[in-house]
Amino acid sequence: xxxxxVIGQRLKEFQQREIDRILGACTQCGKCYEVCPMAQYxxxxxxxxxxxxPGVLAVLRGEQGSPEALGWIAVCTRSGVCVxxxxxxxxxxxxxxxxxxxALGGRGLPKxxxxxxxxxxxxxxxxxxxxxxxxxxxxxxx
Amino acid sequence: xxxxxxxxxxxxxxxxxxxxxHTCLDILRAxxxxxxxxxxxxYCCGTVKDVNQTTAGGMATRTVGRLNxxxxxVVAWCPSCHSHMHDFMERANDRHFxxxxxxxxxxxxxxxxxxxxxxxxxxxxxxHQHVGFNELVPVNRMVPELLALIPGVExxxxxxxxxxxxxxxxxxxxxxxxxxxxxxxxxxxAAGADAVVTVFHQCYRELxxxxxxxxxxxxxxxxxxxxxxxLPYEDDYKKWKRAGEITxxxxxxxxxxxxxxxxxxxxLKKRPNLx
Numbered sequence: 001x002x003x004x005x006v007i008g009q010r011l012k013e014f015q016q017r018e019i020d021r022i023l024g025a026c027t028q029c030g031k032c033y034e035v036c037p038m039a040q041y042x043x044x045x046x047x048x049x050x051x052x053x054p055g056v057l058a059v060l061r062g063e064q065g066s067p068e069a070l071g072w073i074a075v076c077t078r079s080g081v082c083v084x085x086x087x088x089x090x091x092x093x094x095x096x097x098x099x100x101x102x103a104l105g106g107r108g109l110p111k112x113x114x115x116x117x118x119x120x121x122x123x124x125x126x127x128x129x130x131x132x133x134x135x136x137x138x139x140x141x142x
Numbered sequence: 143x144x145x146x147x148x149x150x151x152x153x154x155x156x157x158x159x160x161x162x163x164h165t166c167l168d169i170l171r172a173x174x175x176x177x178x179x180x181x182x183x184x185y186c187c188g189t190v191k192d193v194n195q196t197t198a199g200g201m202a203t204r205t206v207g208r209l210n211x212x213x214x215x216v217v218a219w220c221p222s223c224h225s226h227m228h229d230f231m232e233r234a235n236d237r238h239f240x241x242x243x244x245x246x247x248x249x250x251x252x253x254x255x256x257x258x259x260x261x262x263x264x265x266x267x268x269x270h271q272h273v274g275f276n277e278l279v280p281v282n283r284m285v286p287e288l289l290a291l292i293p294g295v296e297x298x299x300x301x302x303x304x305x306x307x308x309x310x311x312x313x314x315x316x317x318x319x320x321x322x323x324x325x326x327x328x329x330x331x332a333a334g335a336d337a338v339v340t341v342f343h344q345c346y347r348e349l350x351x352x353x354x355x356x357x358x359x360x361x362x363x364x365x366x367x368x369x370x371x372x373l374p375y376e377d378d379y380k381k382w383k384r385a386g387e388i389t390x391x392x393x394x395x396x397x398x399x400x401x402x403x404x405x406x407x408x409x410l411k412k413r414p415n416l417x
Contacts (some may be wrong), residue, residue, distance in 0.1 A: 008199020011234040037305035075304030080274040104196045120405040122183040127397040132160030142182030
């Protein structure tokens with residue numbers, strides 16, 4: 001039997017521990033949503049954070065998220081304003097980051113929001129490197 | 143005493159701004175360090191791979207391993223790499239190096255840095271600031287304190303803080319980026335600023351479109367340091383952005399005309415949607 005580590009396994013294990021912690025700690029009070037400066041840009045904004053957070057936790061459990069939850073997850077840009085607003089020290093920024101990875105299909109579960117694909121992302125970086133650095137710098141620095 | 147060897151982990155996207163990387167290295171050397179720069183896709187932190195955590199995990203393990211092998215303190219430039227290391231990479235891998243964000247290092251060495259900043263740069267500036275990363279490293283306090291070391295620079299209190307941890311994270315929320323652009327120009331004009339100064343290259347890349355559109359001059363803080371230090375580096379990215387193209391055919395040939403037209407030119411032509 002191979003003893004080679006499975007690629008990405010430790011990251012996934014860490015993420016699952018964080019998800020379990022968040023699911024156990026969050027009381028769904030909705031304060032994280034209420035202070036979020038990005039909620040206004042959601043495709044399905046809600047007046048009450050209590051109506052949104054349960055859908056985020058559903059995504060973390062691998063279930064279908066509500067439109068309000070998926071709309072919020074899609075616009076999270078890690079402002080972190082939610083972190084001090086949380087009375088239970090859940091770390092809602094981590095909650096939203098993990099929910100985003102999950103909803104994008106990144107954790108092997110069905111995709112619930114569409115990723116913005118950029119097929120040239122790394123090639124564009126390499127191109128700008130060629131435009132900006134000398135051959136020696138490219139060899140030694142990248 | 144020999145110079146401290148450090149690994150300068152600059153990230154990926156800052157490769158659009160060779161002048162920023164070169165200036166950082168000059169500053170680090172002038173402060174007595176021996177920096178080895180590493181970055182690009184082969185040192186990616188994996189934060190851009192939210193859609194595939196197997197790939198992200200593999201990238202994180204590879205990069206932490208490579209940084210471990212170098213056996214030196216890591217000084218990070220990129221806020222995405224630095225926060226991803228803090229939030230994920232070091233919690234799923236064994237990190238064997240100390241880590242500092244460049245702004246923290248410069249701030250800790252600001253007495254020595256001040257001696258390098260000799261040439262006046264007469265400019266009233268507004269710092270373009272975000273929330274988020276500031277909780278990990280208080281850049282919204284530290285960078286103005288560093289800019290104030292430059293003779294002639296006046297940092298104005300404009301009272302605008304953008305949401306999100308940096309502008310590049312808004313590509314999927316274009317309406318919010320439009321608001322950031324409009325609010326930045328409005329705040330800079332209301333404060334009487336001559337220019338907007340960004341902390342992160344990801345914000346510089348987005349906001350330099352405001353400069354190209356003639357709305358307000360935009361610089362990265364390292365570029366202001368370079369001017370005060372008398373460093374000769376040219377900001378090619380701003381030049382190309384203002385022109386809306388690369389005019390040197392030899393440079394274009396380096397990346398190939400087909401790729402240039404498909405993947406580089408649209409970025410250089412893109413302008414902010416100012417309402």
